[in-house]
Amino acid sequence: MTTLVTGATGNTGRHVVAELVRRGERVRALTRNPAAAAAILPPGVELAAGTHTAPETLTGALEGVTRLHITVTAGLAEVGPELVRRAVDAGVRRITVVWGGGVGPVEQAVADSGVEWTRLEPQEFMSNTLTWTDSIRAEGVVREPYDHPSAVVHEADIGAVAAAALVEDGHAGHAYNLTGPQPLTLHERLAILSDAVGRDIAFDRITHARAVERLMATGVSRADADYVIGWYAAPPAESAIVDDTVPRVLGRPAKTFAEWAAEHADRFRSPAPAGNAR
Secondary structure (H helix, E strand, O other): OEEEEOOOOOOOHHHHHHHHHHOOOEEEEEEOOHHHHHOOOOOOOEEEEOOOOOHHHOHHHHOOEEEEEEEOOOOOOOOHHHHHHHHHHHOOOEEEEEOOOOOOHHHHHHHOOOOEEEEEEEOOEHHHHHHHHHHHHHHOEEEEOOOOOEOOEOHHHHHHHHHHHHHOOOOOOEEEEEOOOOOEOHHHHHHHHHHHHOOOOEEEEOOHHHHHHHHHOOOOOHHHHHHHHHHHHOOOHHHHOOOOHHHHHHOOOOOOHHHHHHHHHHHHOOOOOHHHOO
């Protein structure tokens, strides 16, 4: 059986691909840039050019596919139900979907599809930490408006749970809340990251309005920026409550933020001056 993974080079998609390959499954990776994806994804993965936000172009990518992984991203709400319909018509019989923060049109279309489905509801991704890369490298500082506890989840755990739900029986019809093993405040995450990087990292609190403006400056719409920063202003209670789904599904402990920080520490270190190269 072949599994089509959309967003195959994204934060979670690449981990879904890697875990399926580790399990010996046939994987087709949907990507806008197959040449670039080939350098990122494991050997043996079939590459299909395209994007899930243009489902009318995916007839070839869906051919022979029985399992589908979808990550809800910007621009998918309008066309996602069409993607689901085309996938089911093409013979897909099992779907996993990483939600966009709520049960919107795509998530509902998956639930109403008539095939086996599992919805993954991660709270805050550990990979969100990467938005701090530039300011840490340049100044050793992180500027955010809020410092709340969050049971951040490693994106590799999200990918592993998705792969399990795609391959194993017993997950159909479940909405899985996914968290890491402990709630951490921003200050606590910075302390862990400081240890991993080998550099003190300061916290500079900014206003809510400034955070919204900063996000909009990256090309995010006002509505989306208000939603994201609003989430941080009043995070749902479950975002700070550790859930046992990851260890229960995977049979191992959820990955810690310290593990994530060690894996990505080099991305936060300032490059050595050219004259000091060896």
